[in-house]
Every structure is written in C-alpha cells, then in structure tokens.
Amino acid sequence: MTHPFKRLVLPALLASFAVHANAASDSAALVQPMTEYKLYVIDEVHELVNDTRAFTQAVENGDIAKAKSLYAPARIHYERIEPVAELFADLDASMDAREDDYEKGVNDPNFSGFHRIEYALWAQNSTQGMDKFAQQLMSDTQELESRLTNLAFPPSNVVDGSAALIEEVAATKISGEEDRYSHTDLWDFQANIDGAKKIVDLLREPLQAEHAQFLAKIDRNFQRVDTILAKYREGDGFQSYEALSTQDRKALQGPITVLAEELSQMRGMFGLN
Template sequence: MTPTRTRVACGVAALATAGLLASACSGSGQQAAPGDPAPTAVTIEISDAGCGPNPATVPTGPVNFAVTNAASAKVTEAEVQGGGKILGEKENITAGLDSSFSLRMEPGTYSVYCPGAAKDTWTFTVSGTGGTAPTAAADTSLAAATQGYHDYVVSETAQLQKATKTFTDAVRAGNVAAAEKAFAPARVHYESIEPVAESFGDLDPAIDARIDDVDDPTRWTGFHRIEKALWADGNLDGMTAIADKLDADVATLEDKAATNTYQPAELANGASDLLTEVSTSKVTGEEDRYSHTDLWDFAANIDGARKAFELLQPALAAKDPDLAQQLEARFTDVTQGLAKYRSGDGYQDYGAVTDTDKRSLADSVNALAEPLSQVAGKVV
C-alpha cells in the first residue's frame, strides 16, 4: 500500500521546535456510556516485527482498538483497513506511547497494517454472531448522520473541482498573481473534508502532499508543489503538467465521493485526529510554508470537524448531553478565536501571527480535540 501523507497524532516535537508549548497529546476516552455494553477490547502492539491484533477474531459490534508501542523506533503507525480504505488509524505512536480508537465492525475480513514492520499486514476477522446493535432510535440518527456527511463531501468536492479549475487555469496561463489569488479559496474545499481524507487512498497525497511526505521530489504533485513554484520559485515553469494532473485527481476524487460511505466512528475519529494535527503540526506553519495561507486551512478544518460533530450531535446528546454541550461551547470558542484573523474575504498572512497567538490558537484547538476524541466511543 502506498502510504498517505503523514498526520501528527501525538507529540510535542514540532511545537517545541517552534517555541510553542501547547499540550499535544490527550487520551482517547473511548469508553461506552453508562449502561451501554462495553466495546470488545482489541490490543494492537506495534513493533519492528509487526502488529498482530489480539484477539484476531471478534464478534460484530463496537470495538475499541488500543494501540501500544513498547520500544519500536521504526514502526509508529497502525491502521485497520477494509473495503479498500482506512477505517481507523493511529500515527506517530512512538516508543513508550499508546492511544486508541473505536469502530463499529460489521462481519467480514479486515487487515491491520503497520508500515515499516517486517510483517506489515495482519488479518483481523469479525464474526457474524454476538456483539450489540444500536437502539432503533440511535440507528436512525446515526444513519442520518453518515448520509448527511456523505452529502456534505459530495457538495464540497463539486465546489473543489470548480475552484481548482480556476486555480489551474491561471497556472496554465502563467498568471502568477491570479494563481496566488485562487490558491487558498480552492484549498478550503479540500481542507473542509479532511476528516475523511484517509478514505481517499492515494488521491490524498497526490492532491495535498507536502515536500516532507514524498520520497522522490521529482514525483511531487498537487497543490503544494504549485504553491512552491508560485511563492518560492516566483515562476510557473513546468507547472502545466502538474496543473493538469491536479485537475484529473480532483475529478477522480469527485467521482469517488459519490460512492464513498462512512460510519459514525469514522467521522468522529477523523475529526478528532485532524484537530490534533492542527494543534500540533499545522500550527507551526508547516502546511502552507510558502504562501502562509495556513489560517484559511485551519478555518476549513474546523468547519469540516464541526460538520461531523453537528451531524453526530443528536445521537451523542442522547448518550452524553454534557459532552455534547461542552463540544458545542468549545467549537464556538475556536471559531471566535479564528475570527480575529479575518481580512477581507479571507485571512491574514500567517507569517504575521505572533508566537504567543499561535500558542493560544493551539491551546484552544487542543482543548476542543480532547473531548472530541471521546465521541467515537459514544457513537459506535
């Protein structure tokens, strides 16, 4: 499998490098609500040798995957894959760290994947007996949530296609000023659906990889490759082919979005992991390092995570109204915090944001990501 671009799940190294001290790691909190049956517990111990799940067979229903790393410096990631996509994952679980995520597993055969291990793929089986099902009311609410998010992704990818075409037309015309103006408005439609970017497979790195995430710079494509040409190189020489490929990849993504399906825990896990990435690595300015349009991305990431939360909110409120209320308040806090950086139809240059303000922004996003990490365990 071709790895998708790296996402920071836990760690403080990036913030320490930038002089930012926001907390970067929080517990996943994936427990069942009081009175609900507990999820089946599965341990994934990642090591240089592999990542065999224990137990390797479970009944259908909610499953809590506890990912641990005792000593491996080589293997730091575990994914549960099925149906050609990543259903759940934890990355950057370095030696001595652990984390978890929850999923509702249907009968079938799945894979546990840990890139870099001697044996990197292991079979995980879900039997068709046992387990627990949501109540009829919860099942209806969660079905509406996943259908609503599907519709949201379809809408955003349609807008992404149009906005990207405006951007790439300027690139092909060699119009640097027009391309720079169109860059951030196009990317917001991609960043807004990033909570489920792992479901896009190889399209995610093709469209959105940073230079750090590619082994061969000559094969680097997507938005950030053109970003470098615009702001770092100051010309668009050789970018026509990159623009053409970006259009083709976005068109393929639009087609894929029409048939993609999601499960409730996938929305919750994706939103939580994305906000953790914002509060740890993106806040340093590494995402849009040439254009400094990072605040556009942050706002779109928050919007996408909030959409997932709002769709899951009815089911969450029925199980844990206090958590639902807390999350609503913290989403409001983050949105209001970003609002002060508005400038015209967009946002200020991130290069002008002080380290103190970056630290404050990281703190507020991390304060949101921590309780958001509890949602998957409530809705499986």
C-alpha cells in the first residue's frame, strides 16, 4: 500500500533534492536516487512507528513473552535507516543508546530506549517500571517520523551511509555489544546490510554507467555476506547470537570489513569528498 506521505511530499521532494544534490555535488544523477531513498525512509519509519507501538503496548501490558517476540522485528526498521536517523542526535541517544554511554550504566536515569527495555526483559525478566520508558520510546519514534518526513537528506550522508552501516557492524556490533541481553544481533546485522544494499541499488544506474567493475564486486560481496547470514536463519528471524562460535563470528567479520572498505569509496565516485 502506498503510504499517504508519498502523495503529499513527492512534488516538494523533487524540488528540494535538486537543490541539495546540486549544492553538494555536480552529479545530477543523485537527484532521483535521493528522492527514492526519502520515500524508502518514509516507509521504514512508518513501519517503525507501527511495530514500536505493538512492542511498547506489550511492555505496558506486562506481557514479557510478547514484548520479547516484538523487540527485534521493531528494531530492524531503525537499523535500516540508521544513517539518517542518527542525524538527530537527541533522538538517537534517547532511542538507541547502550548502557556504556552512561556513567551509572543500566541504573542511570537517562538510560532509555530500546536497550533499556531490552535489559529489563532479558536480564530481569520483568516489565516493572518500564511504562515510562515504553511511553518515551513511542513518543520518540513518532517524533523521528515527523522530523524525517520534513527533512531533505544531504546526499553525502546517504552515500556515506551505505559504508557507515557496514562499518559499525564490523567495528563494534560483531562483538555482540549491541543486543547484549537479547542476543538478537543477527536481526540488526541483516537490517544494516539491507539498508546499505538499498542505497547501492538506488545508485545502481550511475554506478553501472561509470563504475561497472566496482558495482559487480560490491554485489558479489553483498551476496557473500547474505549467504553467511542465511546459515543462521531460524523461522522468520535468526537464532541467538550466542549460538555463534568465535570462529563463526570471525568468518562473518572478514567479508563485512571488506564490504565496508569498498562501500567507503562511493563518496569519491560521486564527487562528495
């Protein structure tokens, strides 16, 4: 179903992206991909709102099992669009910070968002005291949708975002620190890969025209990572990250690191350095 925002904002997007793309780069080839990426983000953040609503309602209802089952599916929408979601540092900190970001860790009153609730669900097997965090997360998610809908994305952030998504997996997430209580890390990994791949797909035409060999190499490496992740699929999602051995994690880290290094070259290819 076409999201209603598309009908409302598409004409304005075309005009605004023309200005932003021309200001940031000589490449007119970026205008249409940036417009299409904005529509992709609108769809994803709309799904994020819907799924976060179901997740937070389960938390407020004290339904631990249901809340656990809805945690990872809600987060994938955030992880796919993380490069632009992170443009709003206040919301990113409120929604997606980890306990390490706070002096008092899990006991810090400012620690909130997905990972604060994740700690309660898995480490404490409880929803006690989580109502306020659930309500704040829902409010933050709706605010994110509002801000992203009204934002013209800088092309450099989008093009860089494909590499940034993969670099974060390779640099920190591979250790399991992101979803350290639920061990749903593989859901996040796949969402990051999907988000990076979407950006490449939207840039496929100009890349094919000017950098065909590079694009073919990128496609092969995406396929390689997807094939590795597919080994750990379980039903509609993934098995616990705890089930992966150190060797398994290293086997995943290598191809992800290579992919991140290659994607980082795209900024220069589009004259965004």
